[in-house]
Amino acid sequence: MHPSLPSIFYDFSSTALGVSAIFSVLFFYAVVKMFGFGDSNQFAVEGKTVVITGGSEGMGKAVACQLAEKGANIVIVARTLQKLQESIEAVRGSATNASKQRFHYISADLTNPEECERIISEVTEWNDGMPPDIVWCCAGYCTPGYFIETPIRTLKDQMDTVYWTAANTAHAVLRKWLVPINPSHQRPLPRRHLIFTCSTLAFVPIAGYAPYSPAKAAMRSLSDTLNQEIEIYNGSRASKERARATPADVKIHTVFPMGILSPGFDNEQLIKPALTKQLEAADKPQTPKEVARIAIEAIERGEYLITTMFVGNLMKGSALGPSPRNSWIRDTFTGWLSNLVFLQVVPDLRKQAFTWGKNNGVPTA
Incomplete structure (x- = not known):
């Protein structure tokens, strides 16, 4: 032998x-x-009150219409009054029972934290003294460009309109949701949901998105942090003492779309560097309705980090790190596959950027 x-x-x-x-x-x-x-279904919205920032167009409007179709009461928030007035009629027209459901719009600048507090207070008063059940942050827009070619003022504006609109809104609603009560004085309330709309650029940065990607990465980090912190308050409801606890559990979700066909996307294309368009050739933009549908279905399954297409899922798999998994089996295998794929992808992105500079010289403003 x-x-x-x-x-x-x-x-x-x-x-x-x-x-x-x-x-x-x-x-x-x-x-x-x-x-x-x-x-x-872990995201039943019938009869619930939903606030959607950035709800006057694009993905925010699509989310509002689809949740109205599922029986929710909808409040949309944006800056432009005319767009809000037009969009709320489209939302009302999508309702499953417009005679019973309620609809409202608020014009506000979400970069101002006091405005975000005003929104939540106004919605609470409109909602018979109860805060909203669901808040979905869709506000923000992208100004692509190379870092040193972008004015500092624009870099700051992108952080304000992308990260701070979401952070300000989250801060205002969580301060309302997490006020402790004596549980014996109030019946338990259904779970509440805070949803961020991020971008796959938070996973894999692309040259030409320097003004935008850092804000989305900050949003992803905020989401992961809140995903842990919120368990303090959820845990208070399981305490044996329970003398003071929050009135409802809260769950955090974050959606990571790629390109979304919208007026904002059209504006991006006008100013986006040609190299950026080349590097993101694998991104096949989706319609707002498609992204909204996929995101809602994933939240109904209870998912935390949500992508809306296969390429985006690979990008997520390459950068999960310590983030909670939707499915330890599926996400683990996707992570293994992604790490193999990105052994080639990352050097290729850098090579394309180098070749572009070799052939075209430095960017011009």
């Missing part, structure tokens, strides 16, 4: 056992999904 045969045999057996275990888990996962176990 060959002396090394036993060790080879045991190595092979261990490998085969590991592969069998993986396939068994995957098979079990597939069966669970096939028969719908654990697929109860």
Whole structure:
């Protein structure tokens, strides 16, 4: 007998056992999904009051219309009064029961934290003294460009309109939601949801988005931090003492679309560097309705970090780090695949940028 045969045999057996275990888990996962176990709707919105910032156009408007179709009461927030007035009629027209559902709009500048507090107070008064059940942050726009070619004022404006509009809104509503009460004096309320709209650029930066990507990365970091911090308040409801606890559990979600066909996207294309368009060739823009539908379905499944297409999912897989997983099986395998793919992708992005500079010289303002 060959002396090394036993060790080879045991190595092979261990490998085969590991592969069998993986396939068994995957098979079990597939069966669970096939028969719908654990697929109860975790984002039932009928009769709930939803605030959507950036709700006058694009993805925000699509989200408002689709949640109205599911029976929600909708409040849309944006700066431009005329757009709000036009959009609220479209939202009302999408309602499943317009005679019972309620609709409202508020014009506000979300870069001002006091305005965000005013919004939540106004919605609470409009909602018979109850704060909104769901807040979805869709406000913001992109001003692409190279870092040193972009004025400092524009860099600051992008952080204000992308990150701070979301952070200000989150701060205002969480301060309202997380006021402790004596649970014996009030019946438990349904779970509340805070939803951020981010971008896959928070996972994989692309040359030409220097004004925009850092703000989205900051939003992703805020989301991850709040995802942990919120458990302090959720945990208060499970305390044996329960003398003071928050009135409802809160769940955080963040959506990471790629390109979205909208007036904002059209404006981006006019000023976007040609190299940026080349580097993001794999991004096939989706309609606002498509992105809204995919995001809502994922929230209904209880997902935390949500992408809206396969390429975006690969980008997420490459950068999950310590973020919570939607599915430890699916996200782990996606992460392995993404890490292999991006061994080639990242050097290729840098090579394309180098070649562009070699052929065209430095960018001109």
